[in-house]
Amino acid sequence: MSKAEKTKQHIIEKTATLFNTKGYISTSLSDITQATGLTKGSIYGNFENKDEVAIEVYKYNAGLLGKTLSRSFSDEYPKALDKLHAFVDFYRKNWKFVFSNGGCPIMNAATEADDSFPALKNQVKKSFELWMSKISTAILEGQKKGEIDKRVNAEQYASLFIMLIEGGILLSKTMGDQSFLNHALDKITHMIDHELNILPS
Structure with a gap:
């Protein structure tokens, strides 16, 4: 990596959690300089401006997930x-x-960028599309x-x-109670075993 590329990566990595916790719009340039x-x-x-930093940080956060x-x-x-059970288990094991x-960086960005940050909203849309595709x-x-079951x-x-x-992540984070996420994961597991599985257990 060139010196410029290393600096850009440093900025992205050092502000990744900052943007995800404080918000992609609320995070200021002063916050970025302090973090980096x-x-x-x-x-x-x-970077051309703060919005470009925010977009690149979102790509980084979503990419890690x-x-x-x-x-x-x-x-x-x-x-x-x-595969589907492993997908559910990821959230059971990594919710902390x-x-x-x-x-979730995707959900956080989605709720924040709805109409006020079109470029970020477009990136979030791509993330959801990729996730749904997998x-x-x-x-x-x-x-x-x-x-x-082929009827699914x-x-x-x-x-x-x-x-x-x-929804489970949102409620658990807001209420400070992981049981909401666990209920959601239990429901998905039930659907996998009893609605998708050709030979329900």
């Missing part, structure tokens, strides 16, 4: 149902890490292999899983 130890001139020497979640859908789990870093692809593969609508279940998880 750099001057305003250095920040603007690497996506990279970790992608393991659930890898060849490590040959069966589709195992997600909460300590401000919650889940629905796993379901479709399971249907081809005879593991999952893969896209509908993919979106439902996301809605349940994001």
Whole structure:
């Protein structure tokens, strides 16, 4: 990496949690300089403006989450149902890490950037589309292999899983009680075992 690339990466990494906890709009340039130890001139020497920093930080935060979640859908789990269970288990095992870093970066950005930050909203849309694609692809593969009921609508279940998880995270974080997320994950597990599974347990 060049010196400029290293500086940009330093800025992104040092402000990743800051943007996710304080907000992509509320985080100020002064917050960025304090977190990075750099001057305003250095920040603007690497990014056009604060919005560009926010976009790149969102990509970084969403990318970290996506990279970790992608393991659930890898060849490590040959069966589709195992992939879906691994996806649920990720949230059971990592909810403390997600909460300590401000919650789900996709949901946080989505609620904040709705109409006030179109460029960020577009990035969030891409993240949700990618997430839904991974889940629905796993379901479709399971249907081809005879593991999952062919009457199941893969896209509908993919979106439902996301809605349940994001809602569970939101309530658990707001109420300070992880049971809301656990209820959502239990519901998804039940759907996997009793609605998707061709041979319900």
